[in-house]
Amino acid sequence: MAEPGSADLTAAIEQFRATMTKSLDSLVGTLHQVEQAIGELAGRQREQEQWLTSLSQRLTAERLSSDALTGGEYLQHVEIGGRYRRLITQRLLDLALAADPPDAGAEARYRASLACALFAPESIAAGPVRALESLGQTGVAVPADRFQSVWNEAEEIRHDAEATGHRCQWRFDAELGAPPDLAWHDVCEGCAPGDPVALIIAPAYVVDDKVQVKQLVLTGPAAPATCQGPGESPRE
């Protein structure tokens, strides 16, 4: 038999337990809600981070396409530009010297004619045989085998430049008679940088409007222009 008052105590305990259980259930429910809210917030934060990241990536892509940044794929032009520089400053000069030009002006015109034959669009389209003929017609005598050799080298450079998929140009656009712009033009040896441009010895190598190799120019009194396509008459 239970002690007097024990039933009351048991009932009180049961009631307390029920209250506590209810409170705990309520707390657990609240905790679940909080966890759910935290999960939602974390998810939203992830979404926002992803959104911000994609925004940053888009911004970078825009800066790359506007030339504010340089992508690694442009590194190829450092190597191509080096080969082009060697061709115009070493090989074409070597070829010109073999022809024993009488003076520096004749030497520069010879080099300019060769550069034009190798890089002017009309000459490239006409091919090496026509280009060599055209050089002969303008008094620039080049042994066929040596011309073929530099043609091949130039062709490989042009091909590699085109293969990059970038807009590569060989620009002969220095303004004759105007002073050289040293950001775009290299002045030939022995020439005064303050004198006006007289002749374009070699075109600039330009990629997506950024100069990789500057135009090589002769400065001084005006010289006859040499760059023309096969079959065209010299420009006055």
Added chain:
Amino acid sequence: MTAPKVVAAIDFGTYGTGYAWTEVEGEEGSLRAHRSEPIYRDRWPGSDSPYPKDLSAVLLNQGGQVIAWGHQAKREWARLSQDGGGAGYTYAAGFKMALKADAYHGLGAPGTGSARIDSVAQAYPLVVSYLRRVSEMARQEITESSYLDSQIRWCLTVPAIWDEPEKQLMRKAAAEAGLPADRDRLLLALEPEAAAVYCRHHLARLVGSDASERDHAELGTRFLVADCGGGTVDITAFQLVPDSYGELRLLESGKVSGGKLGSEYINEEFFRHVLAARLGGPELLERLRRESPYGLLELMDRWESAKVTAQVTLTSNGPVIERPIYLSVPGEIHDLLPDSAVSALAAQPGGSRHRMVVTPQEAAQVFDRVIDSIIEEILTQLTDMNAQARPQDPPATILLVGGLSGSEYLRARLRYILDAQPAPLGLTRILVPANPAAAVLFGAVRYACDPPVRSRLAPYTYGCKFFPPFEPGIDEPGRRFTEDGVTRCRNRFKIFVAKGTKLEAGHQVTEGMTPVYADRQQMELIFYRSPEREPRYIDGPGAQVIGTLTIALGAALQLPLAEREVQVQLSFGDTDISAVAVNLRTGERLETVLRFTRPD
């Protein structure tokens, strides 16, 4: 750290420095670059030609403050000298070499007119200043795309020849320059490893085959990276070996710095032997250096750009340079030359009053003085590498990177000399990646996205001083002493890692240490390295102090001496070594920085 959104690498070279970065996606451990090629800077103040690196050079004013960097520093210094205002200004280049001068046989940095920086104390502030300038340029570029500084993981390249103290110094310099001190946010990549990573993702040219042939850069299981830069040539041998899980890991099996072998030393040979002869002797060169440093700089720049483009023909006597190298003489140099020198220039075949001709023979002599030594170092490393090879191993591969590896003459000479060797040396393949000048830089970006699991052989035995019980008949009697009733041996070498042990990235060694003296508030551990495999004493042949670790014993002082045990954990296998100490009795984690300080 949460996964980074951007990884940025700085290739801080002896001659040139550049940076590149890329956006990354994914979680830590599976990060991938958002685009196939990183973003880099190709235009630098003071230079017209696009190139992935600026000169590692600075100009200091009278107060010792850096006022210009790179090409700009060189040009500004030349201009000041020419105008007579150069007094008190200092132009310094190649100062990175001074961080480990002993590796370069005490040589000064290359570079015409550069001040001699030959101590760590002189070089350190210049390194900090240079790193600050480059990292700020990179950071500005990155944050303009709305990234936070905290979202960038950085990677800094270091030479394989550097030891832990130099790497620690570099970390310190980087932190002082504003880069993160946190190891997760600033990785150090070994330069040859970065080059190898680059080569595994890019096409490379196989030297000695059809010139137009391009091959995927299969490095094979044994390869040697020859990093032929402007200042130094570093040669590192690697093996791809399977770990206990069968995964292939990179094992560094040998390394050497060739010292005076970089491209700048070819320039010095040209300056001393060709220019002096051509322009009228050393006295005139000195006058030019004084009166027209700018003109001289222009002329040297023209040689620098022309020299690597020298074309080569193969003959029965080996490769020869095909044609002369033509260099236009800047007007201001020309104006200072005596008539006799100008006439001599014009009298040369192909020469003129404004043009100098370097004959193929002269060019070859200048190259050979440096290139022969490079090839000799490569052959030595290859021979060592082949000695460790198994009969079934395929021939080794040489990966040529760095600006000088663009030289056709170097490549052809190396191929020619290897072809003359018996197998297996003669069968060695030579690979040159596309854009070798940026291989380390771009490789470091990839490295930071996914750091390769690396192994290397411990180059020394590492350990610390301790006082264990004396072993009669084994220990030297003079080392015997008694403390707290225990007879102990003085200055024993406690080995943590023995020389030649294969260390994988994150390799950890844990040792328990107890203090000897009851009244000491702290326990000082002095770390040593030894060239011996099993050194018994810390004062044995070649042993050196490499650092100290001072642990405050704190609450452990209340315990009996034998229970004051401290667990010391060293983490090896990464590019440097770190240490953590834990008091086993109290569980207190006693953190400290292990400073690798050498007695010098």
